[in-house]
Amino acid sequence: MSDTLLPEPRVKTALRPIEAGDAARLHQLINDWEICRLLPEAPFPYPADLARDWITAAIADREAGIAYQFAITDDAGTMIGCAGLRLDKSGMAASLGYWVARRAWGRGHGRQAVLLMLRWGFAELAIDRVVATVADDNAASLAVLRRAGFTETGTGHEKFISRPGIRQAVRHFEITREVLAFREPVDSMNEGPRPLLLVVACALIDRSGKILLARRPAGKKLAGLWEFPGGKLAPGETPEAALVRELDEELGIAVKTADVAPFAFASHAYESFHLMMPLYLCRRWVGVPSSREGQALAWVDPARLEEYPMPPADRPLIPLLRDFL
């Protein structure tokens, strides 16, 4: 994943799937009143056996496609906490859970882990929102969720195993894929003037008037969003030549420069660059567009483009295409 989207340049946080071998370390980190009191399902003291059982269940849940638990690691690759997403029955929403060991507090790891978890979830799962519930007295976590772009959706009371006899006041939060995509640039480290980035893109239109969209794969910026095929210009390349090259590389089709027609452009200030993106139309090519870079493809009726979450830069192009086609 791109480091340029991480908020703290000096602190690197990463996620990796939790493994059976993490049990001892997990127990050592979580068996702390300051952690257990904030987690609804963690007793205190936290038994070593429970750490092993929890990981066994997490691995089974992952295989069953129900929940995805990760170890949060620091700059040195050492585990410092856990983060996970659990799908609801509809499969459209996932609930986020995470904790960071006390020794790693105050360095931005929680915030980065949440952003990484959201990016992964929106890229890899068929969800459109992530929800989270936080104890009312967990100020650090409330701040992390708000800064990540979550909005508060309500309050309630829940049982926390470590605090028997009371029903703990909690707050509920939610974030959608599109809200995250809009906010991501805010987390960029680059505060200087923004370089202009020229990217060419193409709406391929088939005989029935459908447009081809490609889904940005995991690991890339704006992962999980649907875009028009295209890419950056190589030095000295004309926009048309770049488009012909990109369509060949990404989709395996041959297009002539004479068959791409300028249509509209997007101009959008992402935090670390200003995107200038001419959009071309193309109705004639040789070959069948197929995914050459692992990206999902979809032929979409112009009236249904709104149903596909796209990068913020693309949104103004949607009504133009709909009206034109």
Ligand SMILES: Nc1nc2c([nH]c(=O)n2[C@H]2C[C@H](O)[C@@H](COP(=O)(O)OP(=O)(O)OP(=O)(O)O)O2)c(=O)[nH]1
């Ligand atoms: N191709 C394309 N890119 C778009 C669209 N909307 C939008 O904001 N972009 C942005 C995302 C990227 O920042 C940039 C396209 O760059 P790219 O596809 O060549 O490069 P990338 O970010 O995938 O990264 P890389 O392959 O260069 O590492 O333009 C779109 O509809 N199509």
